[in-house]
Amino acid sequence: MTNSPIILWFRRDLRLTDHEALSAAVRTGRPIIPVFIRDPLLDELGAAAKLRMGLGIEHFGAELAKQGSKLILRSGDALTVLRKLIGETGAGAVYWSRLYDPANKTRDIQIKAALKDNGVEVQSFTGQLLFEPWTVETKTGGFYKVFTPMWKTVRDRALPMTLPAPGTMPTPADWPRSENLNDWKMAAPMQRGAEILTQYCVVGELAARDRLDEFLEDKIDSYVKNRDIPGVDGTSGLSENLTYGEISPRQCWHAGWQALHNGKSGAETFLRELVWREFAYHLAHHTPHLLTGNWKSEWDSFPWNKEENxxxxxxxxxxxxxxxxxxxxxxxxxxxxMHNRGRMIVASYLTKHLLTDWKIGLNWFADCLIDWDPCSNAMGWQWAAGSGPDAAPYFRVFNPVSQLDKFDPKRSYADRWIAEGKKQPTETARSYFDMVPKHWGLSVSDDYPAPIVDIKDGRERALHAYKTR
Structure with missing residues (x-):
């Protein structure tokens, strides 16, 4: 089997640089068959994430073609698809980059065991995280439940340098059949909003590296301040590309450390944000119920509104x-x-002013985010609601009016997105009405609505509920 092909199963690692599984496969000298599988977990993606994944697959397939390779597309149960491909190609091995959320991890463990039982070599490699969850422990051997101690533990941990993209990829004599990406209709759930949403996507490995370079060159010095101002383009925007593996966290980490050594004042905050993402996966690994229920069980009896009112x-x-x-x-x-300050505001408003179950917000974000990440999304919502790790204390109820006065005093952000009542609304504000479902019955000429709850009354109601839970 020494010359048999290796099936390289791509998932959320759509890049050539710093790709351990790809580099290991190339080192063998054996033919490589890159594969992407549309399995039930992919079909469960929300509308925006599915559209964005389709764009990523299309772009990565084109990049592989430039290397003289191909991205083979198949649909179905992942184990069934892999077994069929092994039978068609005579492949003796399957390589992939590890995923760490509970659903993907469970699937991968089952597939690895089944293929090994069939005599197939299976190897998995790191790639989605800086520090795999089981490698980070407290002094007593447990896992971290608070972010800052974890940050202090990993902050100075050495990481391998990034791997270069391979110069060439050995190819098989005969390629297996591939499905057509257009037939997958990845953008279909977005309906009429697909064209507008696509304009905001920054797709591919080169675009991700350009984003990182621009951030380090122009934005990192003012990152600590500007990351809180929604009307300013002051963040890296890399969450989108990290989600699809178009850039590795290790590339960002080493670049951040170099910026810190060069005296860039916002670099350490940027590095902390990378570890905050790691913290979400760390918790999801050790406490997978983070994604599906209250992390703190004492919140199970809290009288959340669970209805779509x-x-x-x-x-x-x-x-x-x-x-x-x-x-x-x-x-x-x-x-x-959505700007991070905005995420905190809308989550606080839903869970506190409206006393609505955080899972309703989590599911809406899952449908709307192109940078949707199961672990970060869940941890962020539970942080805002108070039911999760490192949670906002119950008495922290963001006032969205004073927050706007503080972080958007000239209303540049609000004006960018709200059209009603404006003589000349911005193009971005108008585009919202071109995207939303027609059955919502919304028009740019509508009056702006009165508040559905009084801010002060909503806060007092939330504080009472939280105190007496």
């Missing part, structure tokens, strides 16, 4: 009558991303 609908549509909330929700719908 008119207030929840107004929140989803960006029609709460609270400009900061509405602007952020519209930014999410149009661009597939």
């Amino acid at each position: 008119h207030k929840v609908e107004a929140w989803k549509q960006g029609r709460t009558g609270v400009p900061f909330v509405d602007a952020a929700m519209r930014e999410l719908y149009v661009t597939g991303v």
Whole structure:
């Protein structure tokens, strides 16, 4: 089997640089068959994430073609697909980059065991994280439940340098059949909003590296301040590309450390944000219920509203009558991303002012985010609700009015996304009405709504509920 092909199963690692599984496969000298599988877990993606994944697959396939290779597309149960490909090609090995969320991890463990039982060589490699969850422990051998101690533990940990992209990829004499990406209709769930959303996607490995370079050159010095100002393009934007593995966290880590050594003032905060992402996966590995239920069980009896009522609908549509909330929700719908300050505001508003179950917000974000990440999304929502690790204390109820005064005093962010009542609304504000489902019945000429809850009354109601839970 020494000359048999290796099936290289790509998932959320759509790049050539710093790709351990790819580099290991190339070192063998054996033919490599790159494969992407549309399995049930991929089909479960929300509308925006599915569109963005389709763009990533298309772009990566084109990059492989430049290398003289191909990306073979197949649909179905992943184990069944892999077994069929092994039979068709005579492949003796399957390599992949590890995923760490509970659903993918469970699937991969089962596949690895089944293929090994069939006599197939299976190897998995790191790639999605800096520090695999089981390699980070407290002094007593447990896992971290608070972020800052974990940050202090990993901050100075040495990591291997990034791997170069291979110069060539050995190819098989005969290629197996590939499905057509167009037949997968990855953008279909976005319906009429697909064309607008696509304009905001920054796709591919080269674009991701350019994003990192631009951030380090122009933005990192002011990152600590500007990362909180939604009207300023002050962040790296790399969460989108990290989600699809178009850049590795290790590339970002080493670049961040180099910036720190060069005296860039915001570099350490950038590095902490990379570890915050790691913290989410660390917790999901050790406490997988983070993704599906209250991390703190004492919150199970909290009287959340669990219904899709008119207030929840107004929140989803960006029609709460609270400009900061509405602007952020519209930014999410149009661009597939939301400024981090906005994420905190809209999550606090839903879970506290509206006393609505955080899982309703989590599911809406899963449908709307192009940078959707199961672990980070869940941890962020539970942080805001108070039910999770490192949670915001119950008495921290963000006031979306004063927050707008503080972080958007000239209303540049609000004006960018809210059209109603404006003589000349911005193109971005108008685009929201071109994207939303027609059955919502929204028009740019509508009056801006009155607040669905009084901010002060909502806060007092939330504090009472939290104190007496």
